[in-house]
Amino acid sequence: MRFSKRLDNIPPYLFAEIDRKIAAKEAAGVDVISFGIGDPDVPAPKPVVDTLCSESRNPVHHRYPSYFGLKEFREAAAGWFEGRFGVRLDPETEILPLIGSKEGIAHMAIATLDPGDYSLVPEPSYPVYGMGTLLAGAKPYFMPLKPENGFLPDLGAVPPEVLSSSKLLWLNYPNNPTGAVAGERFFAEALQFAGEHDLVVAHDNAYSEITYDGFVAPSILQLGGAADLAVEFHSLSKTFNMTGFRVGFACGNARVIEALGTVKTNIDSGIFNPLQLAGITALERMQETVRSMREIYRSRRDMLVRGLEGLGWDVTPPKGSIYIWMPVPGGFDSVGFSSHVLDRAGVFFTPGNAYGPSGEGFVRISLTVPGERINQALSRLREAF
Ligand SMILES: *Cc1c(COP(=O)(O)O)cnc(C)c1O
Numbered sequence: 001m002r003f004s005k006r007l008d009n010i011p012p013y014l015f016a017e018i019d020r021k022i023a024a025k026e027a028a029g030v031d032v033i034s035f036g037i038g039d040p041d042v043p044a045p046k047p048v049v050d051t052l053c054s055e056s057r058n059p060v061h062h063r064y065p066s067y068f069g070l071k072e073f074r075e076a077a078a079g080w081f082e083g084r085f086g087v088r089l090d091p092e093t094e095i096l097p098l099i100g101s102k103e104g105i106a107h108m109a110i111a112t113l114d115p116g117d118y119s120l121v122p123e124p125s126y127p128v129y130g131m132g133t134l135l136a137g138a139k140p141y142f143m144p145l146k147p148e149n150g151f152l153p154d155l156g157a158v159p160p161e162v163l164s165s166s167k168l169l170w171l172n173y174p175n176n177p178t179g180a181v182a183g184e185r186f187f188a189e190a191l192q193f194a195g196e197h198d199l200v201v202a203h204d205n206a207y208s209e210i211t212y213d214g215f216v217a218p219s220i221l222q223l224g225g226a227a228d229l230a231v232e233f234h235s236l237s238k239t240f241n242m243t244g245f246r247v248g249f250a251c252g253n254a255r256v257i258e259a260l261g262t263v264k265t266n267i268d269s270g271i272f273n274p275l276q277l278a279g280i281t282a283l284e285r286m287q288e289t290v291r292s293m294r295e296i297y298r299s300r301r302d303m304l305v306r307g308l309e310g311l312g313w314d315v316t317p318p319k320g321s322i323y324i325w326m327p328v329p330g331g332f333d334s335v336g337f338s339s340h341v342l343d344r345a346g347v348f349f350t351p352g353n354a355y356g357p358s359g360e361g362f363v364r365i366s367l368t369v370p371g372e373r374i375n376q377a378l379s380r381l382r383e384a385f
Contacts, residue, residue: 094254
């Protein structure tokens with residue numbers, strides 16, 4: 001058998017070794033407390049589950065769904081977006097439902113890139129921007145996110161020979177894994193840069209609703225000129241504790257939305273209607289859940305920040321996302337520190353270089369762990385260090 005060369009470009013899984021160590025610890029009877037998982041631990045809201053269950057019984061939904069999603073879902077997404085960001089989108093041409101935003105993020109590369117083209121990808125980052133690019137036969141150009149720049153990319157540092165064959169610029173704020181946020185000024189600069197170099201801007205706004213200390217995350221589509229060249233990816237996963245449902249949407253520039261739709265109509269056949277109807281329940285009626293989740297994550301963040309500072313470690317409380325991005329204390333690299341904490345305390349933090357080479361020197365600590373487990377982890381760490 002022979003496989004595509006594109007697969008040869010997908011890097012080997014870096015942390016197989018660490019996964020083995022966690023499994024070995026557990027097999028040896030250690031109750032490992034993992035801060036590795038970016039998956040909400042709280043169930044989806046009951047009315048959302050009720051909608052899914054009752055609608056599933058209607059045989060009308062047992063047939064193929066529409067390629068472009070239910071009109072009602074696109075309208076609910078437009079309504080949520082206008083209420084939240086004050087921007088009116090056309091549900092017919094400017095919104096496209098996705099089988100989770102990951103699906104659309106990966107397919108964006110097929111919609112915009114040819115072999116030999118570049119996409120501009122921040123790193124450390126959610127891996128799909130770069131992997132989607134590689135699977136499309138194109139090349140990611142990685143822009144390092146550094147603490148001294150507030151984890152914003154230095155767009156001016158992209159070499160001209162890369163820029164001339166680049167078509168797509170990826171951004172993600174509130175950011176996974178760094179927890180950094182970006183304001184309108186940065187988005188305005190990115191749009192201007194993209195306009196000058198004929199790039200499509202794709203902003204992954206999966207954490208738009210999970211922010212702290214009064215910070216409210218903007219949409220890039222709130223900025224003047226964005227409609228000409230930007231799309232934004234939204235996900236119900238983190239916002240409404242619905243990761244398993246696989247519902248999200250892309251929105252923004254109608255030509256990009258159409259191109260992404262063309263890719264999708266030839267690969268998938270849309271989202272099970274009851275899931276879209278459950279999504280409507282979330283978008284229209286679950287704002288209280290969003291508020292309470294924000295409060296839960298904030299209180300976990302504060303517990304962890306206080307506890308880790310108490311150990312003499314240097315932590316900055318994130319203003320958004322569900323992650324603390326902590327520099328590893330003296331003498332260790334990311335993998336070494338992660339293994340050390342696992343050995344000494346049975347606590348797992350993800351090594352930062354899992355998300356790109358500039359993540360070396362950091363660990364990612366996820367806030368998807370209940371308060372009592374956080375306390376338990378902190379007391380184990382205090383004993384061990
Ligand atoms: C979790 C996550 C997503 C994926 O969300 P789905 O809608 O569940 O596919 C996208 N982007 C980032 C940065 C994420 O952390």
